[in-house]
Amino acid sequence: MTHRFSSRLALATALAGFLSLGAGQTFAASHVVLALGGQAETLDPYNTNTTLTTAVTKSFYEGLFGFDKDLKVQPVLATGYSVSDDGLVYDIKLREGVKFQDGTDFNAEAVKVNFDRVRNPENKLARFNQFNQIDKVEVVSPSEVRITLKQPFGPFINSLAHASAAMISPAALTKWGNKEIAFHPVGTGPFEFVEWKQTDFVKVKKFDGYWRKGFPKVDDITWKPVTDNNTRAAMLQTGEADFAYPMPYEQVATLEKNDKLNVTVSPSIIERYLSFNMLQKPFDDLRVRQAINYAINKEALAKVAFSGFAKPAEGIVPEGVLYAHKLPTWPYDPAKARELLKEAGYPNGFESTLWSAYTTTTAQKSIQFVQQQLQQVGIKLKLQALEPGQRTEWVQTAPDPKTAKVRMYYAGWSSSTGEADWALRPLLATEAWPPKLNNTAYYSNKTVDDLIAKAMKSTKDDEKKTLYAEAQEQIMKDLPWAPLVVEKNVSASAKRLSGVYVMPDGNIDTSEIAVSQ
Known part of the structure; x- marks a missing residue:
């Protein structure tokens, strides 16, 4: 089975994004501040x-x-792929002429280095468990790589589309090592890394050698962690930030009245739960465990x-994730909770x-x-709301x-591969006990x-749907969690900003970020 992606499609998408900005709007290189509810770990x-x-x-x-x-x-750095009939071998064609930000070439060897690193x-x-299905990675030519799996893995391409499956410069890996x-x-993306002050900001600047011509459209981005909801909203209103996510839900009505801002509410696949x-x-x-579910x-x-x-929440996997199985929300019955605790x-x-x-106001x-x-x-x-370092050391x-x-642990998850395996x-799964x-x-x-x-190995939609449904029903019988809510994504931005999107999984797409004059 061969899958080819047209470069015309990518060009048309980019052009459509440009044209949608409105007649007469022009872009100027600018400095953009994005305020987020937490910091990069x-x-x-x-x-x-x-x-x-x-x-x-x-x-x-x-x-x-x-x-x-x-x-x-x-497609991003790939242009197409084919899969063997047994579902084990993926031949992936690579985009040519792409450079890493250190000037070295992106090629099949770079792909091999990255996947060999994570599966070691x-x-x-x-992310070891996301890629441990890979048996070997072979360089066919500079522009083609062959990946052989240990067993069929239906959502493999979805796993490669996940933001964790990034291409890091092999030269940078050699220079800095696995930890540093x-x-x-150093990647191939639209921006180069400038500076990271862990509790204050991550700053990136325009990569002039970016392969996608005409991008990026701004000089630099500062990603700023702002855990307090009200502070994020205030920064947006004073112009200290151009974009903020998540926005304080209780302030949406007020923010929508501000003629300098756009407020966006969209569905998400982010489920909050207690484990x-x-x-x-x-x-x-x-x-x-049943009593706690009844008590909330x-x-x-x-x-x-x-x-x-x-x-x-209506079960373990939220609507919008492929193979999600809708189940009744656990009822609220404190009398039943007390009875079960007594038993x-x-x-x-x-x-x-x-x-x-999390330490955000909403989490609190x-x-x-x-x-x-x-x-x-x-x-x-x-x-206790855990700081990122505490979360990593004490839990993960x-x-x-x-x-x-x-x-008891209050957390959230979105299947960023878009299907139930990663949910x-x-x-x-037993194999997923921390620290794995x-x-x-x-x-x-x-x-x-x-x-x-079984569902991982299957390539048949009906079979996968049945298997995942049975798994979700059994999990709800065992109740390792109290599934709580599925939230909506609420973000806001200055009207001069375009091309920034909150995706259903809560990730943020800035690939076409631009500022109008």
Whole structure:
């Protein structure tokens, strides 16, 4: 099976984006500030599981494929590919004449170096499990690479379109090494790295040698972490920022009245949930996990913390992800929660801790709401919002599951490959226990593991749909989580800014960023 992408299509897309800016509008090179709700934890896209981080790294890195703003796969550094009948061998044609920002050539050898690096377990990269299906990478010619998989893997091209599958300059990797490359990124993207002050900003500047002619259209971008909702909104209103995401939900009506701003509300595939450490009491008891689910009013949470810009979760995988299986929202019944706690041996409740993966104002509201709800059934929680370093050390890289300190964990996830494999496997497969991936519930069910594994190998839509549905139903029976809400994406920008999009997974596309005069 051969898949070829037309360069005319890419040109037409770019031209359409240019023309849509309006007659008479011209562009001037400018400085742009983007205010985001958190900070990048690394600048190595292969060593992060956070969407915000990859949004930043996409400034200077590109992959063979990418997603458009609707999560449709598009060619980037690849121009086409073919797949063997057994689904194991992918021959990928590469774009010619592309240079890395250090002046070296992008070619098949660069592809091999990058994928050999991430699939080497000794490098201990966070994205190892995303690419460990690769058996070998071979250079066919400078403009063609052959990738052989260990077994058929239906969503392989989607995985290559994920922002983590970036092409890093082999020369830079040789110069800086596996760890230090995180501070010295060199890619083929529209912007070159300038400076990173971890708590303050990441700054990038226009790459004059960028292969896509006419881009980028601005001189530089400063990515600025601003955790406080009100501060982000204020920066936008005073002109200190040109774009802000996420916007404070409670201020949307006010911001929409500002004639200098555009407010955009769009669907997302970001689900917020609580995970329970099932290796630890009392969360090893299904009745306790059921009780917590009954004790939380998801409708009220959507109103209180998200000002209505969210809806109760309907299962484990949200609508909009391929092979999502819609299930009923767990009902709110505090009396049933108290009854179950009593049956489990906790008639007076218990004490525990709830960590949040984020320090944003909305996250703080969410965990405070959960604290208040659970207190009504006797569960007393101590709250802590984790900084990125704490999150990495205490949760994501905890070396021994038996001694991991996480108990209840408020987090969120979006399947940035657009399909259910990456919504389930990194979070709920046994192989995904930290420090490998993000199964912070330490959940393990052989039936679920087998269903996910079978679905990975399948290339038949009907079969995959059935397998993923069975897996999602079993997970909801076991309740390693309390699925909470699926939020909407709310962003705002100065009217002079165009070409910046929040994608359904919460990533940000700045490939066509421009400022009008």
